[in-house]
Amino acid sequence: MQPDLLIERLQQKDERAFAKIYELYSENIFGVIHVIVKDVAIADEVMQDVFLKVWDKAETYTGKKGRFFTWLLNIARNAAIDKVRSKAFKNSQKNQDLETFAFFLENDENLEGKTDSIGIGKLVEKLKPICKRVIDLLFFKGYTQTEASEALEIPLGTVKSRNRNCLKKLREVIES
Amino acid sequence: MIMEANEYIESGQLELFVYGVLPENEMIEVAEAIEKNPILKEEVEQIEKTALHLARAVSPGSKPENFVNIYQGLKEQKQVVSISGKQNWSAITAWAAVAVLVFGIFWMFQQQTSLSEDLEQAQIEKQEIENRLLDAKDDLDGQAQILAFIRNNTIDVIDLPPNEAVTNSAYAKVFYAADSQKAYLDLQGLPDPPEGMVYQAWSLLMNPLTPSSIGVIDDFASSESKLFELNNIPTSEAFGITLEPAGGSETPTLSNLYVLGTV
Numbered sequence: 001m002q003p004d005l006l007i008e009r010l011q012q013k014d015e016r017a018f019a020k021i022y023e024l025y026s027e028n029i030f031g032v033i034h035v036i037v038k039d040v041a042i043a044d045e046v047m048q049d050v051f052l053k054v055w056d057k058a059e060t061y062t063g064k065k066g067r068f069f070t071w072l073l074n075i076a077r078n079a080a081i082d083k084v085r086s087k088a089f090k091n092s093q094k095n096q097d098l099e100t101f102a103f104f105l106e107n108d109e110n111l112e113g114k115t116d117s118i119g120i121g122k123l124v125e126k127l128k129p130i131c132k133r134v135i136d137l138l139f140f141k142g143y144t145q146t147e148a149s150e151a152l153e154i155p156l157g158t159v160k161s162r163n164r165n166c167l168k169k170l171r172e173v174i175e176s
Numbered sequence: 177m178i179m180e181a182n183e184y185i186e187s188g189q190l191e192l193f194v195y196g197v198l199p200e201n202e203m204i205e206v207a208e209a210i211e212k213n214p215i216l217k218e219e220v221e222q223i224e225k226t227a228l229h230l231a232r233a234v235s236p237g238s239k240p241e242n243f244v245n246i247y248q249g250l251k252e253q254k255q256v257v258s259i260s261g262k263q264n265w266s267a268i269t270a271w272a273a274v275a276v277l278v279f280g281i282f283w284m285f286q287q288q289t290s291l292s293e294d295l296e297q298a299q300i301e302k303q304e305i306e307n308r309l310l311d312a313k314d315d316l317d318g319q320a321q322i323l324a325f326i327r328n329n330t331i332d333v334i335d336l337p338p339n340e341a342v343t344n345s346a347y348a349k350v351f352y353a354a355d356s357q358k359a360y361l362d363l364q365g366l367p368d369p370p371e372g373m374v375y376q377a378w379s380l381l382m383n384p385l386t387p388s389s390i391g392v393i394d395d396f397a398s399s400e401s402k403l404f405e406l407n408n409i410p411t412s413e414a415f416g417i418t419l420e421p422a423g424g425s426e427t428p429t430l431s432n433l434y435v436l437g438t439v
Contacts, residue, residue: 015247015250018250019243026238026242027235027237028231028232028235029231030235030237031230031231031232032231032234034234034235035234043238047242052246055250055253063207064204064207065200066193069227071196073196074196104236120229121233124230138197139195140231142195142196143197144197145197160192162188163192164186164188170226170229170230174226174229
């Protein structure tokens with residue numbers, strides 16, 4: 001369920017609604033940002049920009065073009081990708097070659113926050129490498145189907161169904 | 177319709193819709209479709225839930241201060257808008273109203289603070305008055321007790337005249353109750369002892385001359401009445417008072433014997 005009433009109040013610049021929206025989504029958004037920038041301090045910085053933008057541009061959200069979470073996700077990914085492309089970031093970054101989001105689940109020391117309350121991380125571990133990459137590129141990095149098919153060297157027509165099958169395995173834990 | 181919905185679901189289009197990676201026209205198309213079809217809507221919500229969980233699971237935990245910073249940024253943003261905006265009278269009026277309100281709240285807060293300070297002060301004063309009242313009552317009780325002691329006809333009243341070798345102006349009085357081994361010294365006639373010195377009272381037996389200390393008067397200066405109660409007085413034939421170094425001495429310093437009197 002999407003909190004439509006809260007979203008409406010946010011669009012009317014209600015600070016309490018904003019605080020509630022932050023509470024509902026900030027940790028998820030932080031997860032996405034962190035997968036892209038790979039640095040907690042930079043992720044903090046990006047997240048602040050993202051939520052200021054959310055406050056600023058809230059009235060531009062419309063359910064006619066997608067889910068509210070999707071709208072947040074796009075703002076967050078774009079801000080994080082901008083950060084990664086910035087010169088300052090490139091100069092400071094050392095471990096560029098981390099593979100996918102799964103890296104942060106497989107390395108416990110990277111997960112001090114321990115926000116995986118239902119154990120989705122365990123399922124991620126069991127995913128095939130191609131699944132990890134598909135989800136990483138499409139969901140976390142916001143690649144289009146074409147970009148993903150090129151990056152993964154798989155036919156364009158199979159990107160969607162592969163992603164669905166991969167994500168389905170993670171849904172088991174939620175639906176059980 | 178169900179068949180169509182299943183095809184839609186199986187195509188994997190809904191996942192990409194939730195990810196937000198479809199071209200704009202397809203995003204609009206899916207949004208319309210899910211509005212019309214509750215099965216699709218349910219499916220989208222399940223996908224979203226999975227995505228939310230996944231994103232949350234990889235979060236290393238954001239700092240609570242982030243929200244504080246964001247909230248501050250939000251306030252600053254508002255201020256920038258109000259300064260750079262055109263002359264918008266309704267906004268100016270609103271800000272003026274806010275300013276008046278803020279000032280009003282501040283003023284009320286100050287009033288309240290000063291009131292509570294006054295109240296606190298009044299309470300301190302009340303406590304002081306109560307304490308003084310209690311002290312006075314204690315004094316009165318003490319004096320009544322002394323009066324009762326002095327009026328008792330079993331006591332001896334002994335005058336201690338000055339020892340002229342040391343002083344000729346000092347004098348003291350002892351109210352001595354041999355049966356209860358209790359005495360009150362009235363030392364009003366003694367000068368304040370010099371700093372570092374105290375008066376010490378002695379009980380004396382004459383033959384052979386045996387002095388026993390019956391009390392060191394270390395609160396002479398602070399006593400208003402200069403009346404001192406002493407207990408456990410041994411059988412005495414005479415009383416004397418000497419000036420001794422602070423803390424008192426084992427034996428009397430005869431060169432500093434101020435007053436002496438026999439029972």
